[in-house]
Amino acid sequence: MTDSRKFSAIILAAGKGTRMKSDLPKVLHKVAGLEMIFHVINAAQSAGVSHTTVVTSPIQEDLRNNILSKASDTPLTMAVQQEQLGTGDAVKAALPLAGNPDKALILFGDTPLMRPDVLQQMVEDSADITLLGFMTDTPDGYGRIICEDNKPIAIIEHKDADEQTRQIKLCNGGALAVNASLLPDLLNSLENNNAQSEYYLPDIVGLAHAQNISIDLVVCHQEDTMGVDTKSGLAKAEALMQSRLRQKHLDNGVTMIAPETVYFSYDTIIGSDSAIEPHCIFGIGVNIDSSVTIKGFSHLEGVRAETGVQIGPYARLRPGTHLGVNAKIGNFVETKKAHIMQDAKVNHLSYIGDAHIGEGANIGAGTITCNYDGYDKHLTEIGAGAFIGSNSSLIAPVKIGEGAYIGSSSSISGEVNADSLALTRAPLREIEGWSVKFRMKKDKSDKAEDK
Ligand code: UD1
Helix, strand or coil, rough: CCCCCEEEEEECCCCCCHHHHCCCHHHHHHHHCCEEHHHHHHHHHHHCCCCCEEEEEECCCCHHHHHHHHHCCEEEEECCCCCCCCCHHHHHHHHHHHHCCCCEEECCCCCCCCHHHHHHHHHHHHCEEEEEEEECCCCCCEEEEEEECEEEEEECCHHHCCCHHHHHCCEEEEEEEEEEEHHHHHCCCCCCCCCCCCCCCCCHHHHHHCCCCCEEEEECCCHHHCCCCHHHHHHHHHHHHHHHHHHHHHHCCEEEHHHHHHHHCCEEEEECEECCCCCCCCCCCCCEEECCEEEECCECCCCEEECCCEECCCEEEECCCEEEECCCCEECCCEEEEECCCCEEEEECCEEEEEEEECCEEEECCCECCCCCCCCEEEEECCCEEEEECEEEEEEEEEEEEEEEEEECCCEEEEECCCCCCCCHHHHCCCCCHHHHHHHHHHHHHEEEEE
């Protein structure tokens, strides 16, 4: 049965993030090619949330604009917390904009590893308040979840905890799902008489327990809740995310002999029975069909490859590259905005940019599309079955007809008719015995200098 209740997310991101030592707001740092805040927004959406409010500080106008511009398809509002008085106060700032949900899912914007299935469990839980907890042997710094009869009754922050409480290994993961009708009263009852003089969101658990409000706990892995505060933390989150992505692709039937050397983006799509050799990097926007081979040290971004394609080793495929069925891209080939049709081959040392290469065409080693005149980019069109001799320069705009031949080392511009041979190579000139005379002349002058 589908749940007809309305879920809203409130994502806190008003913290200063000074420990990142960066001009970029903390939550805009990327993990697997996506800003951390969007990992959180997407996870909430996948968990069934229909509206999201992000809480920022007054000086974060750039952050607000950045998020709004990238989230045009997401129902999203931005709230401003005037002063950073604590996580409880931050949620209060979001309430007027959260849009009357049945449940509010409160999350932190710096937790890119939060899993949609964990969040779904939280929002679908029947209790009025659902906490997220994890067990750890290194609980320092985290709020501790106090339980009675295996039910949570309060959270005590590490800084406020006595020695006995600090022995507790069940920690607060930060996220909370709360019956939204109870939130205003609970938040208004918060006090800041604690070690940090802050209005702590987790204190609503103790307040709710005192009012017999039902409280539940969802337990996750510690890494799921990991907050990123430093560049070291960012590197750790990236490593954890990469392990997840590698496992996902292996589970989907992608072959990798050294998965630990392959780097994916959050949105990489690869079909089963495709093989990725070591040291490949996938930037954003790569969509690979099944039975594609990508040889070692290749770098792909914004690439669509149909089934049977072979790429690399050492290929650099840039955005707008589309490879048709069984097309072949060999070593040291760079492509950009290039549609390379079925069975076409660009096997060695080429640059193919702003180009359309017809079915079965063969592009010889060292061929370069000269696509840029310093002001504009121009198109190279190569017909089906055309053969471009090695080391040719195709000076765009240029159109080579179907089945045409281009002689090696030619510089071609304009239009070449179908099935023609075009070449601009200078005729061979041979001067018999020239080298013998040249060497004699040189040897004589060397001897004269030695005297
Ligand atoms: C919080 C929890 C702690 C839990 C831990 C899990 C509180 C008081 N403590 O601690 O129990 O174990 O998460 O990681 O909630 N923020 C605002 N406005 C503020 C303060 C914070 O938007 O006034 C945002 C921050 O940008 C950050 C998030 O809230 O994204 C968490 O705040 P932070 O102070 O880092 O809480 P933790 O110390 O991690």
